[in-house]
Structure formats: structure tokens, C-alpha cells
Amino acid sequence: MxxxxxxxxxxxxxxxxxxxxxxxxxxxxxxxxxxxxxxxxxxxxxxGVTGGFDAVLGARSSKLQLVLNSIFHLEDSPGNISAADVDVIRHNPNVEIGLPIAVGDNYKGYRLVGTLFDELLRVEYTPGHHYEVEPPGRPLIDGQYEAVAGSFAARELGLKIGDKFHPFHGLTYDETKQHAETYVITGILAPTGTPSDRVIWIPLSGVQKMSGHDPRVATDASAVLVKLKASNPMSGFQLDLLYNRRGNKLTFAWPIGAILAKLFDKxxxxxxxxxxxxxxxxxxxxxxxxxxxxxxxxxxxxxxxxxxxxxxxxxxxxxxxxxxxxxxxxxxxxxxxxxxxxxxxxxxxxxxxxxxxxxxxxxxxxxxxxxxxxxxxxxxxxxxxxxxxxxxxxxxxxxxxxx
Amino acid sequence: MNLPGPSATEEACASSSAPLLERPPAPRLPPVLDVNGLRKSYRTPDGDTKLVVAVDRFTLAAGAQLGLKGSSGSGKTTFLNLIAGIVKSDAGSILLNGVELTELPESKRDRLRATTLGCVYQSFNLLQGYTCLDNVLLAMSFGAGRDRAFATALLGRVGLSHRLDYYPRQLSIGQQQRVAVARALANRPKLVLADEPTGNLDATLAAETLALLREACAEQNAALLLVSHDRDILAQFEHVAEFKQLNHPANS
Incomplete structure (x- = not known):
């Protein structure tokens, strides 16, 4: 042609x-x-990222801040939630899993998140996939100075099983604020494609009792990640009513996806x-x-x-x-x-x-x-x-x- | 204004020392070009019309070679452009290889030009982005179709077998004009129009190129109509006509 x-x-x-x-x-x-x-x-x-949770319960604040802090591990924690309140939500009949988390420390800029690790492993971050520790690692044991690193954090920090590290105080890295405790990595969390990959998980009590933390709030948590029972479609509404309308102490951020969607709308x-x-x-x-x-x-x-x-x-x-x-x-x-x-x-x-x-x-x-x-x-x-x-x-x- | 008697060409040829344009021996072929009552005028910037071409009769036999003598501005280039179908006539008839050119729409004239005519220009008019071979092949793609073997043979005939993949700027001007000769013959034309083809060449190169052009046209059975004002060039032709004796724009 x-x-x-x-x-x-x-x-x-x-x-x-x-x-x-x-x-x-x-x-x-x-x-x-x-x-x-x-x-x-x-x-x-x-x-679409919820980490497998439906809602977050935390101190009175904006829902967006709660979600960003607890699910995305961004932003500051708006405040604490008492052990009693943690207990109440964990035993609410509408709640399948209530996972308390405590934040406030980091290792080289990667957040340490204290939680009940065994319960985290019960959660499906996406249908059919549980959080799990990659072999040959093992889950951390509650009450021990043990940690499981998210896959992204482990790769960026070069952390391997058996590595030891000192946490630093605060959510941003300041090398002058080193804690005395020494933690050992027992495993790496299998990649999830969620924000959990870029944090280091330690026992809930580890953050609560970290040297230099205020002993008066040693039983408090930063928030509770909530997985609702699927059997009751009204459970979210009921808890929303309970905490947000009638109560004025705590904020119940639900549903997580809609809160993020609102941000994107803005x-x-x-x-x-x-x-x-x-x-x-x-x-x-x-x-x-x-x-x-x-x-x-x-x-x-x-x-x-x-x-x-x-x-x-x-x-x-x-x-x-x-x-x-x-x-x-x-x-x-x-x-x-x-x-x-x-x-x-x-x-x-x-x-x-x-x-x-x-x-x-x-x-x-x-x-x-x-x-x-x-x-x-x-x-x-x-x-x-x-x-x-x-x-x-x-x-x-x-x-x-x-x- | 069709004059009776011999055609203008024959008249012109009669005035020179050369014998009358020879008709090829039997079978008698119709002329490759037969022009009658051709008129073309241009509008001047003043708004007047200026008649440039007024040729009553002009014929060229198949395979014949004619030198047409004409000075600059005499309308000879317009005459060639009319024959090539590039410029549309105001009146008259141009029978090119038996086809009435003036009645064809432009697209058909383009097609007829590609299949029937070859052109050689003073300024070569090679495509700079194309190699020698591609220049010839492109001409073929508008006419008889790309024939690499024939294109190579043509370039070989003009002595450029070793320059097939050269671009025009990499060639001497003599070589460039030889590429143009090969390109003019690419579609096995019935008629080659050459407008001052040696105008940019020195005397020796001009003579060589002209000889090559004439031989190549003869070999391909293409008639040759060459316009020039150069006596040395015209002297090479058996038959020469004066364009100003053919063209009478002033008294039409």
C-alpha cells in the first residue's frame, strides 16, 4: 500500500x-x-481495605481518624479506651471478634501494634484468607518480649527470625527515645496487601507496660477492631445507636468502607x-x-x-x-x-x-x-x-x- | 483553429535540416500524443486573463523522439503540465495514448499519468527521504505495481547498480539525474516528458545524460518529448521543433 x-x-x-x-x-x-x-x-x-473488620471502637473522635489510626496505622490515636469498655464490646452478643490494639511505639518509623495476637490469627483479612505467620516462623507468645513483623516492614527493615530490637517511643522515629526492652522476632506475617504488612505486631501488654509509659493507663487500649456477627444484620446499627447516639464517651466507626468512601468523596x-x-x-x-x-x-x-x-x-x-x-x-x-x-x-x-x-x-x-x-x-x-x-x-x- | 495540412510538428521539423518525422513502419501505430486546439490561460494579479498556451495541433508518433526548442517563459512547461494532466486545459483536446485526457476527472488523470507517462525535470525532483531504489519503487506503486527486479535492472541500466541504497543527497548531480531517468521509465511509459533535464548539468554530463535518456527511452519503446533551450542538446535530436511556432498565444 x-x-x-x-x-x-x-x-x-x-x-x-x-x-x-x-x-x-x-x-x-x-x-x-x-x-x-x-x-x-x-x-x-x-x-475495600478493612483488614477483615467491620468497625472500630475508640475514644470520642472523628470516625475517619479512628479508621485511619486503627486500620491504616496512620495518624495519631485520638485517645484511649478503658479496659472496662474493651471488655464490654468484646462480650457484646453482636460482636464475633473484638480485637484490642495499643499503639504508641515504633521501630525505625514502623509502628509497633500491641494486640492479642492469637485472636488476630482468627480473622480473615479477606474472605477465605486468615492472617498467618509464614513458616518457619511462629506466632508471638502473649506476655513475652516477642514480635511478628508485617511482610513489608520486615523487608524494608531487613528483619529476620531471631533478630532483636529495642522499640522507640512515639509514632515517629526519634533515636533518642529508645525503650529498654528487647524484643525478638519470632516470625514474619504472610503478605496480606493490607496496612498490617507495614507494622510490627507485639503483645498487647507489651505496649501497655512498656517502660516509661504511664502506669495509670497500663490497662487501656487505643482502640478495638470489631468483627460483627454475620447472623444479625442489624448489629452494626444497634452498636452505632448505642455508642454514637446514646453514649458520648466513645466513637463507633462503622462501616469502615463507607467512612473511607466519604473521604474520597470529599x-x-x-x-x-x-x-x-x-x-x-x-x-x-x-x-x-x-x-x-x-x-x-x-x-x-x-x-x-x-x-x-x-x-x-x-x-x-x-x-x-x-x-x-x-x-x-x-x-x-x-x-x-x-x-x-x-x-x-x-x-x-x-x-x-x-x-x-x-x-x-x-x-x-x-x-x-x-x-x-x-x-x-x-x-x-x-x-x-x-x-x-x-x-x-x-x-x-x-x-x-x-x- | 485547426489548421489543415501537415501537423505543426511536421511543419516545424520541415523547417529544420532534419527530414520529416518518420512514421514507424507498418503496422501504423496511432500517435502516442495528439493535441488539438489546446488553450490555457492564467489570471494575472491585475485580474486580466493571459493566454499562455494556444497550440492548434501537435502530434508525436509512438516511440518517436522530438526536441522542442523554447525559451524561458514561453509556456513550454505549462504545455508539458497540460500533457501530463497536472494542469487542466481551458479548451481543446489531448489524446494521450488514445485516451482523451481533457475529459477525465482529476483522479483518472493522476492514474493515467502514473501508467502512461514518465517525467524528468531540471531539478530532478527526487524524494529526499527515499533511496534510489525506493524512488523507483514508489513510482511503480502508483502505476504498474512494485517490481523490484525491474527497478534494479533500470538502475543498473543507468549505471547505478552500486548505488541502490544511496539517498539522493549522497549522489552526484549527474547520478541524481540518472535516478530520475530510471524513475521516469519505472512504469514502462508510452511517453517520457523531459523539461530541461540537463539544465543543471555541465556540458559533458549533459551530453552523457541525454544520450542515456534517449537510449533508455528507445529500449523501453517510450516516445521522448524533450524541451530545452540549449542548442547543443537539441542538436543531438534528429527532429527538433520550435515551440514558438507551435504556440500562438498572442494572435489567438
């Missing part, structure tokens, strides 16, 4: 401007696709601006194809006249320009996928490091079809402008070089 040869030769002949335009398209397309997928995936994954305008900006970038990049081809039309005038003199029809030279424009878009989108992969891999790593939530960079998303198709179509569309110029090229005058 003559038109494809013409397009190929022209792209090679104008290789620098072809590549510059293609890279502009690649950056724009890669940006658009990654903004889109990271937003969608983050939204989907974050609102920042949706930010998503929209980001998406809008990436659309603009695509428009600018496509305009660069238009500019580069249109600017070269004067030098192409003779080339087009020669093609016409050889017998190429007006529609052929018109088509060749449109196809060339679309082809630059297509080449750009091929490179765009590399850029997309790079952005998403980095973004997912950052998201994982900051939150423990795993975003799958290879997950298929319709935007991976829609964006390339749309950009190639847009490139073909802008190609029409120079193509019209090619269509109108006067052969007789084009054949005579300007002197």
Missing part, C-alpha cells in the same frame, strides 16, 4: 520532529492513564482537577503534532508535488498526512505504556510504603483501551488541518524549486 510506505518514509525523514511529538504524546498519554488508574484503583482498594474535586489537567496535557501534546506537521508543510510542499506528479491522487496525499499524524499518536502511545508502567509502579510502591495498601500495577483498566484509541483518533483529527493543505497543494508550482 503506497500510502503506508509514504507515511513510513516521511516519519523516518522527519525523525526528530516525529520523536519529539511522539514523546510528548507518550508523556501525556502515560500521565492520563496513570492518573486515571491510580485514582480508580486507590478508590477501589482503599474503600477529595473528589481534587481528582477531577487532576483528570482535567491530564486531559489538557493530552490536548497540548496533540497540538504539538499539529504544529510539527503544519510547520513542515512548506518543505513538504515539493515532496507532495513530486508524489502527485508521480501519479498519487489528492486523496492519497491527504490520507498520508492524516495517517502520519495518527501514526505519531500511535507510536507515542506505545511509548506511553512504558511511561504509564513506570508511573504506576512508582506510585503503587509509594502508596504501599505509606499505607500498606497494594495497588496492582498490571491490573487491566478500560482506560488502557480508551485513552490510546482516543489519542490516536485525536491525532488523526488534528492531522486533517495540514492534510487539507496537502490536498490543495498546487503541483505545477510545487515542482519548481523556489530560487
Amino acid at each position: 503506497a500510502i503506508l510506505i509514504i507515511v513510513y518514509k516521511s516519519m523516518r525523514f522527519h525523525v526528530v520532529s516525529t520523536l519529539v511529538s511522539a514523546v510528548a504524546i507518550a508523556l501525556a498519554g502515560g500521565l492520563l492513564m496513570s492518573v486515571w488508574t491510580v485514582q480508580e484503583e486507590a478508590n477501589r482498594v482503599f474503600t 477529595i473528589a474535586w481534587f481528582d477531577r482537577i487532576l483528570t482535567f489537567v491530564s486531559y489538557l496535557v493530552v490536548v497540548v501534546a496533540t497540538a504539538s503534532i499539529l504544529a510539527s506537521i503544519y510547520n513542515s508543510m512548506n518543505e513538504r510542499r515539493r515532496e507532495i508535488a513530486i508524489l502527485r506528479a508521480l501519479g498519487a491522487g489528492r486523496t492519497t496525499v491527504f490520507g498520508a498526512i492524516v495517517v502520519e499524524s495518527a501514526a505519531i499518536g500511535a507510536v507515542g502511545m506505545v511509548i506511553g505504556f512504558v511511561i504509564y508502567a513506570a508511573i504506576v509502579v512508582v506510585a503503587s510502591h509509594i502508596i504501599r510504603a505509606q499505607t500498606g495498601v497494594v495497588i496492582d500495577p498490571a491490573k487491566f483498566h478500560p482506560v488502557m483501551i480508551v485513552a490510546p484509541a482516543g489519542i490516536v483518533a485525536l491525532a488523526a483529527l488534528v492531522g486533517i488541518f495540514p492534510a487539507v493543505k496537502a490536498y490543495r497543494t498546487d503541483v505545477a508550482s510545487g515542482l519548481t524549486p523556489l530560487s
Whole structure:
């Protein structure tokens, strides 16, 4: 097909401007696709991450803060919940598992979370999958100075079974605030893709009784992670009523997914601006194809006249320009996928490091079809402008070089 | 304004020392080119119309070679562009290889040009992004279809077997014009139009290139209509016509 040869030769002949335009398209397309997928995936994954729990009970505060602190291990704890309150929720007939956690220490920036570890192992973080310690490790024993590291924390800190470490006080790492206790790693938690991967688990009493902690609150917990009984669909409403409406001491954050979804709703305008900006970038990049081809039309005038003199029809030279424009878009989108992969891999790593939530960079998303198709179509569309110029090229005058 | 009697070409040839344009021996072939009452005018910037081409009759026999003498600005390039179907005539008839060119829509003229004509220009007009071989092959793709063996043979015929993959800028100007000769013959044309093909070459190169062009056209049974103002070039032709005796824009 003559038109494809013409397009190929022209792209090679104008290789620098072809590549510059293609890279502009690649950056724009890669940006658009990654903004889109990271937003969608983050939204989907974050609102789906519950760690296997339905609710969190904690000190009076915002529900969002409770969820971020207890499920995502971000933010400060809003306060403590007394041993008596822990007991009450744990024995509530609507509650299947009530897992108290205590926070306040870290090891090199990775949070130590005290809990009743045996009970954690009863929880399915996602249907059909329990939290478990990877062999050959073993679960920590309550009351001992033992710890189980989440998989991400273990990898980042280089922790292995048998390693010993001193906890540091506070949720952020300050090397002057070392505790005297020495903990030993007995196992690594199998990867869950939840925030549990980036904390180090120790016994509940370990945090409560850590040297230097206020002995008056030695029986308090930071929060209780609640798994409701599936048999009573009204259990969440009942506890919500009990703690949030009638009580004024504690906050019952339920359901966890909806609380995160509310957060995403609040920042949706930010998503929209980001998406809008990436659309603009695509428009600018496509305009660069238009500019580069249109600017070269004067030098192409003779080339087009020669093609016409050889017998190429007006529609052929018109088509060749449109196809060339679309082809630059297509080449750009091929490179765009590399850029997309790079952005998403980095973004997912950052998201994982900051939150423990795993975003799958290879997950298929319709935007991976829609964006390339749309950009190639847009490139073909802008190609029409120079193509019209090619269509109108006067052969007789084009054949005579300007002197 | 069709003049009776011999055609303008024959008249022109009669005025030179050369004998009348010889008809090929039997079987008598129709002329490859038969122009009648051709008119073309342009609009000047002042808004007037200026008649540029007014050729009453011009014929060229199949396989014939004719040198057409004409000075710059005499309308000879427009005349060639009319024959090539690049420029549309205002009136008259152009029978190219038996096909009435003036009645064809542009797309059909493009197609006829690709299959029937070869062109050689003063400025070579090679495509810079294409190798020698690709220049010839591209011309084929609009006409008879890509034939790599024939393209290679043509380039061999013009002495460029060792330059098939060279780009025009990597060739001397003499070599570039030889590529253009090979390209003009790519679709086994019935007629080759050459517009000052040696205008950019020195005398020795010009003579060599002209000889090559004439031989190659003869071998491919293509008629040759060559326009030039160079006496040395025209002297190589048995038959020469004066364009100003064919073309009478002033008194039409």
C-alpha cells in the first residue's frame, strides 16, 4: 500500500520532529492513564481495605481518624479506651471478634501494634484468607518480649527470625527515645496487601507496660477492631445507636468502607482537577503534532508535488498526512505504556510504603483501551488541518524549486 | 483553429535540416500524443486573463523522439503540465495514448499519468527521504505495481547498480539525474516528458545524460518529448521543433 510506505518514509525523514511529538504524546498519554488508574484503583482498594473488620471502637473522635489510626496505622490515636469498655464490646452478643490494639511505639518509623495476637490469627483479612505467620516462623507468645513483623516492614527493615530490637517511643522515629526492652522476632506475617504488612505486631501488654509509659493507663487500649456477627444484620446499627447516639464517651466507626468512601468523596474535586489537567496535557501534546506537521508543510510542499506528479491522487496525499499524524499518536502511545508502567509502579510502591495498601500495577483498566484509541483518533483529527493543505497543494508550482 | 495540412510538428521539423518525422513502419501505430486546439490561460494579479498556451495541433508518433526548442517563459512547461494532466486545459483536446485526457476527472488523470507517462525535470525532483531504489519503487506503486527486479535492472541500466541504497543527497548531480531517468521509465511509459533535464548539468554530463535518456527511452519503446533551450542538446535530436511556432498565444 503506497500510502503506508509514504507515511513510513516521511516519519523516518522527519525523525526528530516525529520523536519529539511522539514523546510528548507518550508523556501525556502515560500521565492520563496513570492518573486515571491510580485514582480508580486507590478508590477501589482503599474503600475495600478493612483488614477483615467491620468497625472500630475508640475514644470520642472523628470516625475517619479512628479508621485511619486503627486500620491504616496512620495518624495519631485520638485517645484511649478503658479496659472496662474493651471488655464490654468484646462480650457484646453482636460482636464475633473484638480485637484490642495499643499503639504508641515504633521501630525505625514502623509502628509497633500491641494486640492479642492469637485472636488476630482468627480473622480473615479477606474472605477465605486468615492472617498467618509464614513458616518457619511462629506466632508471638502473649506476655513475652516477642514480635511478628508485617511482610513489608520486615523487608524494608531487613528483619529476620531471631533478630532483636529495642522499640522507640512515639509514632515517629526519634533515636533518642529508645525503650529498654528487647524484643525478638519470632516470625514474619504472610503478605496480606493490607496496612498490617507495614507494622510490627507485639503483645498487647507489651505496649501497655512498656517502660516509661504511664502506669495509670497500663490497662487501656487505643482502640478495638470489631468483627460483627454475620447472623444479625442489624448489629452494626444497634452498636452505632448505642455508642454514637446514646453514649458520648466513645466513637463507633462503622462501616469502615463507607467512612473511607466519604473521604474520597470529599477529595473528589481534587481528582477531577487532576483528570482535567491530564486531559489538557493530552490536548497540548496533540497540538504539538499539529504544529510539527503544519510547520513542515512548506518543505513538504515539493515532496507532495513530486508524489502527485508521480501519479498519487489528492486523496492519497491527504490520507498520508492524516495517517502520519495518527501514526505519531500511535507510536507515542506505545511509548506511553512504558511511561504509564513506570508511573504506576512508582506510585503503587509509594502508596504501599505509606499505607500498606497494594495497588496492582498490571491490573487491566478500560482506560488502557480508551485513552490510546482516543489519542490516536485525536491525532488523526488534528492531522486533517495540514492534510487539507496537502490536498490543495498546487503541483505545477510545487515542482519548481523556489530560487 | 485547426489548421489543415501537415501537423505543426511536421511543419516545424520541415523547417529544420532534419527530414520529416518518420512514421514507424507498418503496422501504423496511432500517435502516442495528439493535441488539438489546446488553450490555457492564467489570471494575472491585475485580474486580466493571459493566454499562455494556444497550440492548434501537435502530434508525436509512438516511440518517436522530438526536441522542442523554447525559451524561458514561453509556456513550454505549462504545455508539458497540460500533457501530463497536472494542469487542466481551458479548451481543446489531448489524446494521450488514445485516451482523451481533457475529459477525465482529476483522479483518472493522476492514474493515467502514473501508467502512461514518465517525467524528468531540471531539478530532478527526487524524494529526499527515499533511496534510489525506493524512488523507483514508489513510482511503480502508483502505476504498474512494485517490481523490484525491474527497478534494479533500470538502475543498473543507468549505471547505478552500486548505488541502490544511496539517498539522493549522497549522489552526484549527474547520478541524481540518472535516478530520475530510471524513475521516469519505472512504469514502462508510452511517453517520457523531459523539461530541461540537463539544465543543471555541465556540458559533458549533459551530453552523457541525454544520450542515456534517449537510449533508455528507445529500449523501453517510450516516445521522448524533450524541451530545452540549449542548442547543443537539441542538436543531438534528429527532429527538433520550435515551440514558438507551435504556440500562438498572442494572435489567438
